[in-house]
Amino acid sequence: MTDLAISPARNQNRTSKIVLRWILYLILGIFVIFYLMPLFVMVSTSLKSLEEIRTGDLVSLPREVTFDAWITAWSSACTGIRCEGVRPFFWNSVMIAVPAVLISTLIGALNGYVVAQWRFRGANLFFAAMLFGCFIPFQVVLLPMARLLGLMGIAGTIPGLIFVHVIYGLGFTTLFFRNYYVSIPSELTKAAKIDGAGFLRIFWSIFLPLSLPIIVVTVIWQFTQIWNDFLFGVSFSQAGTQPITVALNNIVNSTTGVKEYNVDMATAIIAALPTLLVYVIAGKYFIRGLTAGSVKG
């Protein structure tokens, strides 16, 4: 029964363990504050009046909560000369992102299915060529794309932006589906072929029903990429077709009138909300998309 007489050494060991544990939680807590601080500052600034922003400090809670800045941001903030708020640009982003996500995911699924299951000579070369396209800095295609969109007559339009996002999203969507389908045994395809099922039939009734997780991962990845895009948005849009990231940047940098920091912050939160929501609801799939291809195995 040595348990009853706890030795001093063991007791000390235990205290040091508890102290270590507290230090551990303290450090983790400090970083929680570090990561949350900007979000907190954004939200609290957006709920303050300009008067309070000028006199109060950054990290204080609003003394008087007001939603005026949010209303201004949504419906009357100025981007350059137009003062319609961020609403039309929010819908621009939706109208760009939804078709671009759906089309690039569908094509990626078919491509991945072919590369993984219907190997033919050159399929690997195709895949390598495509993969490389994921990594190019887009600056290198900006100039010719601007000219091509002009020649096609869709420069500065929403269909033009959808087109660009589909083209440069294909590398990643193909990669995601290919890596997923490669783990499905090829005997399945062979057996189905013997039973007389064709290329599309096998895809439709065998592969697609198995694909829900990878579809979610791909859709989330593409949606985040396209919603958060700025480079294509600022290069290939014009006054009425800008996505929300471009509008946000214009509102923040517009030099006319009084600088309304609360409106800037409300706009930024509106711009961040869709992807943030996706992250909160489906974080697991978001992380899987991020790490796909960067962690081996």
Add this chain to the structure above:
Amino acid sequence: MTKWLEHHLPKLVLAPSFIAVLIFVYGFIAWTAWVSLTRSRLLPKYDIHGFIQYDRLFASLRWDVAMNNLFLFGTLFIVISMVLGLILAILLDQNIRTEGAIRTIYLYPMALSMIVTGTAWKWILNPGLGIEATVRGWGFENFKFDWLVNPDMAIYTIVIAAIWQSSGFVMALFLAGLRSVDTEIIRAAQVDGIPTWRVYTAIIIPSMAPIFLSAFIVLSHLAIKSFDLVIALTGGGPGFASDLPATYMYAMAFSRGDIGQAASSAMIMMAVVFTIVVPYLYSELRVKND
């Protein structure tokens, strides 16, 4: 006919994407490379004049600043994000009860647009009303934190915001790596009385070498492409003190109307990515084909 179709259907399905990649990736790179060898200004010209654009580029002070900034920003961003990510991953791997919630908080910045991140940090770092004013308000009258408007320090504000955005992602990568290390070996080491820090430095961290490589590739890629964050945070300023190659290229292409310079700077960016990514892709594809 239907038999022929059925036989060739897989290739026909791939064909449009294949053609698209050929034109919009490789064809466009070739176009940019070609134009970078001409005297193009406001409009592209197609007679080759050798490397005059590159001579102009390397003689340009602004480009020099942009490249130095890329080196400084890239190094600090990659090293600090990796160190921070590794430390956080190891701390989180100690059976923390609220691990799920903490992980979610560390990683959420990755879901935000760089423009949103830039806007938030621009406000926080605003000398008149941000941290500087707040700390002064607490009684430290001489506190100075004006990096955002200080030409020598502006690039470091981009480092701070970029680390805030991406370090959680590196943490997630490392955490996944820590979890995949063989627990048998760790237990055996613990039974032998090897101290925990030695277990980490001698066994666990070396076995995560591939993850260090992946994190390095992803982060360096992010660093070279950084454009939105600079635009939103400093606009490349004050002056062009915080320009990066990406913002230089954009300024030449769309506000200065100097297509030759835009093309040649894009090609240099491409070359930098190439030297980092191609060996990596090559080794990845080779391993997977074996």
